[in-house]
Amino acid sequence: MLCNILIIGGGFAGFWAAVAARRVAGSRAQVALVSPRPLLEIRPRLYEAHPETLAVDFRPHLEKLEIDFVRGAAEALDPAAKAVTLAAGDQIAYDRLVVATGSRMRRPPVPGAEAAFSVDTQAEAIAFDRRLKDIAQATEEPTIAVIGAGFTGLELALELRDRLLAHGAHRAAVRLRIVLIDRAETIGPELGPGPRPAIERALAQDGIELRLGAVVQALQADRVSFADGTVLAADAVVLATGMVAAPFAAQIPGARDALGRTIVDASLRAPGAPDVFVAGDAAAADTGDGHWTLQSCQHAGQLGRVAGENAARDLLGEPTVPYSQLRYLTCLDLGRAGALVTQGWERRIDKMGEEGKALKRMINTKVIYPPADGSIEALLASSSIDLAARTRQMDAPKAPEPVQGGAA
Ligand SMILES: Cc1cc2nc3c(=O)[nH]c(=O)nc-3n(C[C@H](O)[C@H](O)[C@H](O)COP(=O)(O)OP(=O)(O)OC[C@H]3O[C@@H](n4cnc5c(N)ncnc54)[C@H](O)[C@@H]3O)c2cc1C
Structure with missing residues (x-):
């Protein structure tokens, strides 16, 4: 041909x-x-x-x-x-x-990384959603570990309560323990210091636990093992570790x-x-x-x-x-806290809250x-x-x- x-x-x-x-x-x-x-x-x-x-x-x-x-x-x-x-x-x-x-997605080079969930492709996102559905039906106090506190990890972590609600699990959505893990000492390192306080506020309001500066040593379907010897038991482990x-x-x-x-x-x-x-x-x-x-x-x-x-x-x-x-902007979904829009490479905050969310919705349902x-x-x-x-x-x-x- x-x-x-x-x-x-x-x-x-x-x-x-x-x-x-x-x-x-x-x-x-x-x-x-x-x-x-x-x-x-x-x-x-x-x-x-x-x-x-x-x-x-x-x-x-x-x-x-x-x-x-x-x-x-x-x-x-x-x-x-x-x-x-x-x-x-x-x-x-x-x-x-x-x-x-x-x-x-670049899976981290640790034992068990292949078994962890991700949302990198539609097939992988569907597999994770099936697991969420099972969790919604099986437990009222679930724990979900999200590894990687960059753009994708932040958006996913801040969406998880509503994802359980979408499966009808009201009690589990309220009691869900979300642990956001990163080896970096700060969340969203690539987003720079300007937007950070707004993101940290959104994470705190949603009750998301942070485990920063944490080195993951091994993964299993139901746990994260850290280099300091501690272990986090989880109903699901999701990777968002960069591309x-x-x-x-x-x-x-x-x-x-x-x-x-x-x-x-x-x-x-x-x-x-x-x-x-x-x-x-x-x-x-x-x-x-x-x-x-x-x-x-x-x-x-x-x-x-x-x-x-x-x-x-x-x-x-x-x-x-x-x-x-011609122009560069970021639009980060902060879940129930709306969305954060920054302009330019210096990431000047342009919109927040509901105003930012309206732009995110427009991008996610129309622009792309x-x-x-x-x-x-x-x-x-x-x-x-x-x-x-x-x-x-x-x-x-x-x-x-x-x-x-x-x-x-
Ligand atoms: C969860 C998530 C959230 C994101 N959020 C944002 C965001 O808010 N804003 C933003 O700007 N970006 C975001 N991104 C990044 C964005 O999705 C990617 O940058 C974008 O999809 C890249 O487009 P692409 O066409 O280069 O590659 P892809 O979307 O990866 O498409 C590549 C295509 O090539 C095909 N392909 C691969 N290998 C072969 C092969 N050997 N032969 C034939 N076909 C092949 C694939 O099947 C696919 O169809 C996000 C990504 C993820 C996973």
Whole structure:
């Protein structure tokens, strides 16, 4: 099989790369996307209740844009032959490749880590939700240990009482003991000191116990063993221990950063493989304002759009455009305490409480989804690399129902 523009990965970066490539190339190129499932997993929401609803079937969108979907996992990359071999053995030749294989949670290198729960993928979040359901039915005074007090661990810990309520366990929700564990001495180390007091207040209000500066030595399904000899018995142990690039991207020739991400140039090209562009959590790119991209949805979406646009431009002999991230904000869900919104890399607090929560809801139910108006025009406009144009389009009135799909 030959494909002009091949995209590997159906996450935020891969989906938008495919749409942007079609927008630029029109009918002048064949575009195909390879992914194990035809679903855009809404990973930023996987700490929430009902994880089985948190994926969108992207096939109707791809079909409208005449983008081929190939179900499968890419296994081998041969940049000299310009070909990708799938796990099933099929080979796909390409003219330009976009690698958007995303990230995976980094499990800590301690015995028993494989057995702990996580909310990194939809399947893992569903498995944890099943355990919560069992806990809701079996015990009135449960304990849940969350390991990792970064962004995901904080959002998950602060959601757990309501997650038990969603399973009808009112008494257990009130009596739930939540222990948030991190080897760092502070919560949310990557969020910096500015937002910390607000987060600490939310944790205290929710009755969450902190165990900071704690070295985990071993894990079992029902306990956490620490290096100081203490043991915490728990009904569930959940890991939120940070992400690294998924393995496929390691085959791209060239330099990588500590997270295994390919260091790309301004057009998101892999310097060691000129026909390969890299996007999303698999790429480390200079944001143009003195920072490196983060493994985040807002970076992944823009990286994907620029990589898809540049793969098409390069194929057509047009000049590529430089990647830039126009603005950077964080929006941390604090559960019943609302949400905390910060602006800029210095993380200036912008909104808190209910005002912050309204923005979080909008991001989680609208901004990160393909346009609810699934018309060809809306999809192509949403693939623009011009953030201001996208925002105007998102604010325009449209049909209310987002396209939702369950696990396939
Ligand atoms: C619980 C949680 C909460 C988060 N909260 C936030 C948040 O609040 N804000 C934020 O900005 N970000 C958040 N993130 C991070 C965000 O979800 C990621 O940065 C984003 O999903 C990255 O998008 P991506 O397309 O690069 O990769 P992914 O979403 O990881 O998608 C990668 C895709 O590639 C596919 N793939 C992988 N390997 C192969 C292969 N070999 N062959 C074919 N396909 C392959 C995968 O199946 C998947 O479809 C959160 C993540 C988690 C887990």
